[in-house]
Amino acid sequence: MLAMALKELRQLARDRRTVAMMVILPVVLLVVFGYAARFDIDKVSTIVAGPAAETVKTRLPSQLDVVATHTDWGRDQGVDALRRADATVVVLADPQHPAILVDGANLFGAQSVLRGLAGQPSLPKPEVLFNPTLATSVVMVPGLMGMILVFIGTVATSLGVVRERQSGTLEQLAVMPFRPRDVFLGKILPYFGVAIVDLVIVVFAGLWIFGVPFNGSPWIFAIGAVLFLFVALGMGVLISTVSENQGQAIQLAIMTLLPQILLSGLIFPLDSVAIGVRWIGYLLPLTYFVQIARGVMVRAAPFDSLLVPMGMLLLLGVIVFGLSVLRFGRDLAPAGSGGSHGPNPASQPEAAA
């Protein structure tokens, strides 16, 4: 038994990445969980609209954080602002038809507003839009679709290149007439097809089983989903290019999945996450997919209101693609495509013979 334990210890000591993960990850998770696991929302972004906006604004409870006032707006503009996620609450300061409109897609924000305004009889009864019953499934299911795709996509593709490396076929690819981008795109294309099928199944399951509405344009959702899948699958390939074996690849994939679940706004509202760790959420693709999926499915958000998350997914896609191609370039074409080659003092081979 001791001989076995000693052998395991020696192997573990050589696998520095695993040791680092075992030691550092619990600390990181504790800190991130500690700062991220908050459902409380102290302030709710609010737009005050209508002729009496300037007067009403000063009388609102401090919980409603007024970000804009529009004296020329009516109900339609207010609803449109909520649809675009410009604010969580729109207070219509119209003496004839006063109203407080609340975005039901922002579940925790809306619940906080309802609780806060419950003891304020002078204010009109809040009207919850898009998710009138404040059903959790309506808000969670669109985001969960992204989480499922990230699980399937990133983990599956993270094994792709490392499997070639371990079986010796990467060496073969290096001498074949492939460009690094051919390998990247060729690697993710089949998974892309499978993930699209997965997505369709998950969307229909969400609609039928949980009664989640699909209020917006399927095309906008599709564009967001394609961009998101490209990043999620690309991250898997990138992980694969930096991993020496399948164990490392899986570990790295899990390390990218955990923060996405905790810091993407999927479970904990991003607004309530401490700013010290919130920025991590802005680097994660699931954050933007959650915004797009909830926006399109629940609020029927128009395309131009989703340009920021779409653009961020595009940017992340370009970064992941660029880094993967660079890594592939190192593995696949260290000495160019052929012909007569002299030395390159700046580039030294690192792989073992």
Add this chain to the structure above:
Amino acid sequence: MSGWRGRTADDRLTGWGVDRITVRYRATRALDGVSLGVGEGAVTAVVGADGAGKTTLLRALVGAVRPVSGRVRRPDKRRTGYVSAGPGVYGDLTVNENLSFVARAYGVSGAAGRRRIEELLEATELVAARGRLVGLLSGGMRQKLALAMAIVHRPELLVLDEPTTGVDPVSRAELWRLIGELAADGTAIALATTYVDEAERAASVLVLLRGRTLASGTPDSIVSAVPGELYGLAAASRNPLAWRRAGAWRQWSPDGSAPPGARLIDPDLEDALVIAQLEVEAGTGANGEVAA
């Protein structure tokens, strides 16, 4: 004694090859000023012990590693074939699927691709195994498939890293038949091997020791240039210049003097390679160093 190492491959580079290349893996110098010429229609063998630098040399030749100095002359990737030590076949694909993948990658597609795959399946006697998963094939069959995959596009330069290691004698013979046919068709072939009998079949041989050239030339030129004399011993010997081969003892005498009771014998390539290594390790060479 000096000059016994043949110099044909080093000095008269023709066709493809490498010229005085040095390759480093971080702090380790894997190859140090090594040259190799690979002639058209000929087999060039690279021999040496494990860690001698054979794989690194072949990887440099196909462009999988970049030397820090020296020159590599190789055709475009589309005209190069390579069988790595791996051997680089997909175990979870069938024989046919492996061949189709490589054929497509090299642009040998459509009817021409199908014809070429048939040709290769017949040549490698893998027709009956075409639908089988490669992971379930024997080592010899996998190596034949790897060779077929490397030549699907009819390369001008074919580089084989120990294609017969771990392969049974019958499969070895079949692989050599294929290699011989390819050379006869004009393909320039460089192969690494740990088997001296395979090196003897090559038109030229490069012997590596710890990343440096130990000897090079035709097998005959390497053998004929052995310095000193080789003797067969009647009994076992502890002399550092003696070794056991095929049940009998041999001893190299750098100055030609005969050990007591020994009989003079003609060295073959295996003897020549042992003597070359002994010469370097015993420091009895011209400078106590390997030749460049």
